[in-house]
Amino acid sequence: MLELKNVTKRYGRKVVLDDVSIEFKKGYITCLLGLNGVGKSTTMKSIMRLIPINKGEILVDGEKITQKNINKIAYVPDIPIHDLGWTVPQNLEFAKVFYPGFDTEKAERMIQLFKVPTDKKLKELSKGNLARFNIIVGMCQKAPYILLDEPFSGIDVFTRQSFISMLKSEFLDEGQTVVITTHEIDEVQDIADYVVLLEEGQVFANFSKADAQAEGLTIVEKMRTLYCEV
Numbered sequence: 001m002l003e004l005k006n007v008t009k010r011y012g013r014k015v016v017l018d019d020v021s022i023e024f025k026k027g028y029i030t031c032l033l034g035l036n037g038v039g040k041s042t043t044m045k046s047i048m049r050l051i052p053i054n055k056g057e058i059l060v061d062g063e064k065i066t067q068k069n070i071n072k073i074a075y076v077p078d079i080p081i082h083d084l085g086w087t088v089p090q091n092l093e094f095a096k097v098f099y100p101g102f103d104t105e106k107a108e109r110m111i112q113l114f115k116v117p118t119d120k121k122l123k124e125l126s127k128g129n130l131a132r133f134n135i136i137v138g139m140c141q142k143a144p145y146i147l148l149d150e151p152f153s154g155i156d157v158f159t160r161q162s163f164i165s166m167l168k169s170e171f172l173d174e175g176q177t178v179v180i181t182t183h184e185i186d187e188v189q190d191i192a193d194y195v196v197l198l199e200e201g202q203v204f205a206n207f208s209k210a211d212a213q214a215e216g217l218t219i220v221e222k223m224r225t226l227y228c229e230v
């Protein structure tokens with residue numbers, strides 16, 4: 001399990017996460033949702049130790065996250081992280097060296113299946129193909145936990161759904177835990193096992209697909225109900 005325990009994060013005087021506790025359950029996909037600026041990316045950066053938190057702790061499998069165990073978590077941020085001047089194969093060569101256990105064979109299979117051009121530099125790829133490439137590298141690190149920050153936003157609406165459902169059905173390893181931030185409500189419906197809604201620095205709601213179903217609702221209907229109650 002990946003856990004935030006009473007985490008507070010401030011930027012200057014601005015409190016973005018205010019005593020936030022979340023459990024991202026092992027083997028499930030959790031969508032971390034909320035309006036612009038509620039702290040979704042901040043949560044992911046805090047987990048990855050890219051920014052310091054002011055209070056609380058973040059644990060992976062019950063242990064504090066350190067440089068030693070951080071490679072249990074693959075992180076796909078919403079900004080380019082690979083070398084844009086290199087081609088896909090050159091970046092894969094680098095990934096093989098950089099990420100212990102990187103599954104090159106799986107990455108090549110995914111690149112072929114999702115038709116990511118291999119003869120171009122990353123900076124020459126379309127937004128959608130670059131997004132696909134970023135997700136593929138994240139998913140091939142053989143990490144038990146994957147954090148995806150708005151991963152599908154560059155991918156056109158026509159192929160997005162089939163891409164997402166293939167990722168889930170074919171390429172997610174057994175027991176892998178995924179946290180996704182997104183603004184696309186339809187994506188949430190397709191993939192989420194759990195939903196965590198952030199608002200005003202706190203967890204505003206936290207429920208599972210099963211919870212929604214027990215009330216005869218879809219995830220999206222449940223979210224609408226929650227927002228309408230406010």
Ligand SMILES: Nc1ncnc2c1ncn2[C@@H]1O[C@H](COP(=O)(O)OP(=O)(O)OP(=O)(O)O)[C@@H](O)[C@H]1O
Pocket residue numbers: 011016034035036037038039040041042043
């Ligand atoms: N480095 C920083 N310095 C100061 N403030 C920051 C910094 N990074 C983020 N913030 C502020 O913290 C708040 C949370 O930002 P964050 O990017 O985590 O939100 P988000 O929920 O991911 O937003 P979005 O949906 O727009 O991507 C915002 O008000 C943002 O302006």
